[in-house]
Amino acid sequence: MDLKIKNKIAVVSAASKGLGKAVAEALAAEGVKLAICSRDKTRIDETAEYLKATYHVDVLPLVCDVTDQTGIALLKEKVLEHFGACHILFTNAGGPPPGKVEAFSGEDYKKALDLNLISTINLVNAFLPTMKQQQWGRILASASVTVKQPIPTLALSNVSRVGVVAYIKSLALEVAALNITANVLAPGYIMTERVKQLLEDRSKKEGISYDKAQEAILEGIPAKKIGAPADFGAFCAFLASEYASYITGETILMDGGMYKGLM
Ligand SMILES: NC(=O)c1ccc[n+]([C@@H]2O[C@H](COP(=O)([O-])OP(=O)(O)OC[C@H]3O[C@@H](n4cnc5c(N)ncnc54)[C@H](OP(=O)(O)O)[C@@H]3O)[C@@H](O)[C@H]2O)c1
Structure with a gap:
């Protein structure tokens, strides 16, 4: 199935490995041009080389810690300088350390919020203007099944990701008429x-x-x-496609049935 996104431009953060890399790979397979970032230059360069060699698309590797607002401003500058636009944004970061509720200080919770919520907001703020201009955009925010069902040993994740759902839902309502969708991905174990x-x-x-x-x-x-990272990537590529223009404001689980609630 041709997802009709060939030659679109995507920014995928935290993409040197794991879920980010899987999403970058699924988009590259559709002929999407990519800017990918992570903190470690060697790792992100290696991933870019792999994607270029395998899928023959333009891939711009950038070093950026998504908790650094200045770093995101620089990322935006470099992406727009190189590609001139961004159609698809996958916001992603590392996970906060595991542990139960009482193991962490207020400062630890603040850091987790910076890592998972504020980074999402800063990335969206960086690339939303170009999506609005071109009246086409797909925003996919990576979160976790913890937004529906907390995992007892992942207190920081439980707390820091629910704001992403509220933020993306609010955003989706504001930009839907501009042909921009915004959804949250909530993986279980991949x-x-x-x-x-x-x-x-x-x-x-x-x-x-x-x-x-x-x-x-x-x-x-x-x-x-x-779950398999490639399945996650393929689903995200679908959400980024032309065919997913009517899916917005959703939080979508991919968890093998782990979440036991009704809604
Ligand atoms: N895998 C799952 O089953 C699952 C389920 C629910 C939620 N999640 C969440 O999804 C996210 C990705 O998980 P994963 O399983 O793909 O992890 P992973 O395999 O450890 O990969 C993490 C990626 O994020 C990058 N990264 C980490 N911190 C970063 C930062 N501050 N700025 C920029 N890049 C950063 C890493 O590269 P560098 O080290 O080079 O920066 C790496 O590319 C995490 O937040 C995780 O908690 C994962």
Whole structure:
């Protein structure tokens, strides 16, 4: 299926590996030109080289820590200088450290908000004007199943991501008439390095094997498997496509049935 986004320009943050890379890869496969960023120059350059060599699209790798507002301003400048526009924005960042509610100070919660909420707002503020000008835009904000169902050991994530839902819903209503959609992605467990790290941490903490730690997580997932990054990427590419112009303001789970509520 041709998603009709060939030659559009996408900005994908936190894209050197994991979910961001999977989204960049799915967009590259559709012929989308990309600006990708992360904090580590070697890693982001390697990912850009891989995408260019595999999909033969223009990929601009940029070093940017999304918690740094000045860094985002520079990112915007470089993207607009190189491509002159941005049609698709996937906002993403690293995850805050795991731990229960009382393990963290107010300062820790503030940092998590900077990482997951404020970075989203700053990225949108950077690229929304060009979307408004061209009257076409797709904003995809990466969050987590924790916005629907808190995970007991991920207090910082539980708290720092719900604001993203309120922000994206408010934004979606304001820009819908301009042919700009804004949606939140809420993955459960997708097998990236972060999830492998969480499993390793759990196995050490509980004195169980890595496989046992994974089994414990699968108990809460009706699909009895951890999701694949490529599936996540493909779904995001669809949401970024011409065909998804009528889907906006949604928070969409991809969690193998992990969320047990009705709505
Ligand atoms: N995988 C899942 O199942 C899952 C589920 C729910 C939510 N999430 C959330 O989705 C996000 C991505 O997760 P992931 O599994 O893809 O993690 P990952 O495999 O650890 O990859 C994280 C990516 O983010 C970049 N990054 C980290 N902090 C950054 C920052 N401040 N500024 C710019 N780039 C940054 C990293 O590159 P550098 O180190 O080079 O910066 C890397 O490319 C996280 O917030 C995670 O909590 C993941």
